Amino acid sequence: MSEVTEAAVLEALRRVQDPDLHRDVVSLGFVKDLKICGGQVGFTLELTTPACPVKEQLQEQARAAVAAVPGVENVNVRLGAAVRSSLPSGNAAGASIKNVIAVTSGKGGVGKSTCAVNLAAALAATGARVGLLDADVYGPNVPVMMGIHENPRAAGNGRILPLEAHGIKTISVGYMVEDGQPVMWRGPMLHRALEQFFQDVEWGEIDYLLVDMPPGTGDAQISLAQLVPLTGAVVVTMPQEVSLTDVRRAIGMCRQVKCEVLGVIENMSGEIFGTGGGEKTAEAFSVPFLGSIPLEPEVRRGGDAGVPVVVAAPDSPVARAFAEIAGKLAAAIATRKAYELPILEV
C-alpha cells in the first residue's frame, strides 16, 4: 500500500479553487494543521470569513480531492476562518476591529437600521464577531430594534462596555439618554460622540463593525469618514426609486469621502413598491447588487419587538434573504483588491 505524503495531499488540494478568489486553497494559505497518520488525513480549511457562502461546498471538494489520493482511508476537514483586517494599524477604531461597514442611503426611512440590525445578526449567526454602532445620534433606532433598554457599564479603565444582544455588541446614544428625550447636538459634539464610540468603547475583537447611519448626507457621514478608514459602505434603497436621485446622492457621497461602495440592497421589494429598481441602480453606477429584501410585516414586527427577524424566524424567506446578502457582503469584503493575498510557496 502506498504511503500518503504531505506533498500528495497538497497536490490534490491544489485542484480545489475558491470561487470568489479564483485561486486554489493551497496557494491561498487556507490549508492549516495538516496531519497524516497512516491512511488518516486531517486538516483545517481556514477561510477568509465564517460567512463564506460556499464553505460547505469547499469543505466537500477538499474532502473528495484528498479522499482520491491513493492510500487515503479517511479525511477530516475542519472549517475555520480568520477575517482579515481592512484598516491600517493605528486608526481610531483600534487594532481589534477588522472591518468597518457603513449602512447608508440617500434618504430616510428606507430600512437602513433594519438592514444593519439583521445583517449584523446574520453575520453573528455564522460565528463572526460582530459589532453594531448606532451613528444615528438624533433618532437612534438600534436600542428598540435590538431590544436593549439599559445603560452601558464602565469597563473600569475609563472606557465603557458595549451592550450585547443576539450575539451582537452594540453602542448607541439611545442607551444613554432618557426615552423620548431629544438629542440636540451640533456638528462638533456629534463628531466627538462618534469618536468616543470608536475610541472609548471596549469593543474587544470584532470582525465586522456595522455602522447604522442617520438619514441624509450630513455631519455624521463626514465625521465617520474622517474618524476611521471605512472598509466600505452598503447603500440601502427601495425598488421604486427609478429616478435614481437618492442613490446617486448616497453613492456620490461615498465617492467624495473615498469610501468604496460594497453593494446596493433593495429593501421592501414586492407588490407594493415593485421590484428591480435596486439592481438597475447598482448596474447604472457599476457597483455590486447584493440582493432584495421583501416587504414583510414580520420584518417590522421583529424591529418593534427587539428581536430581529433573522433571529426570530431564521428559516423564513426574509431571514434567508438577509443571510444570503450577509454572505455576499462578507465575500465582497474578503475579495476587495486591497486584500489580495500573497501567493504562498509551498
Ligand SMILES: Nc1ncnc2c1ncn2[C@@H]1O[C@H](COP(=O)(O)OP(=O)(O)OP(=O)(O)O)[C@@H](O)[C@H]1O
Ligand atoms: N423589508 C421590510 N418589510 C417591512 N417593514 C420594513 C422593512 N424594512 C423596514 N421596515 C420598516 O420600515 C420602517 C423604516 O425602517 P428603518 O427604521 O429601518 O429605516 P431607516 O432607513 O433606518 O430610517 P431612518 O432614515 O429614519 O433612520 C420601520 O418601521 C421598519 O420596521
Ligand SMILES: [Mg+2]
Ligand atoms: Mg435608521
